[in-house]
Amino acid sequence: MSEDIDALASQTHDVSSGRERRAELCIRNHVIAAMGCALIPSFIIDVAVVTGIEVKMIRDLAAIYDFPVPRKLVAYKILLSLIGSIAPLYFAAKAKSAVKGVPLFGHATYIGFLSLTNAAAVYAVGKIFQKHYETGGNFLGSKKSTLKNYFETQYTQGKQLAPGLRAESRLG
Helix, strand or coil: CHHHHHHHHHHHHHHHHHHHHHHHHHHHHHHHHHHHHHHCCCHHHHHHHHHHHHHHHHHHHHHHCCCCCCCHHHHHHHHHHHHHHHHHHHHHHHCCHHHHHCCCHHHHHHHHHHHHHHHHHHHHHHHHHHHHHHCCCCHHHCCHHHHHHHHHHHHHHHHHHHHHHHHHHHHC
16 A cells, blocks of 8 residues: 555656656747847837747646646736736846947847847746746735745846757757
8 A cells, every 4th residue: 555655656756747847848948939039120029029938938838737728818917917026127137238239249249138138037937937837826926026036036047047058959
């Protein structure tokens, strides 16, 4: 009997870790897609495309965790609510585009910065929703300060991971 319980616990852990690996891969793929958006010449279109990538990622993560996929309106409300609490940090980082005015070097620096910012933002949103789904849909109900702190931590981690993903995506 004890062996059956141990085997069941082992299978549950394997399923859980398999889900976590699939979620990590999902986030990684969306981060790489967001990095490519830096090549879009319009800042407004870039923001719209990255938001679309985030919404798709949220839905993909919901499918991985067998969480009910929210309707479009609900997904947008959740995303807008989340971005509303972290918007100052997100857009302050994107607003550093003054460097773009320096010929050649400035534009290359801007694209690199925007690529990193896109990647970090998508990574942070992905990690927030991964945690939300892993907690059974309770994490987004946390205090705004908790969400903001978690976003900032994940955003910083995303900025550190993005250069490695860029190199990895060129090799793969």
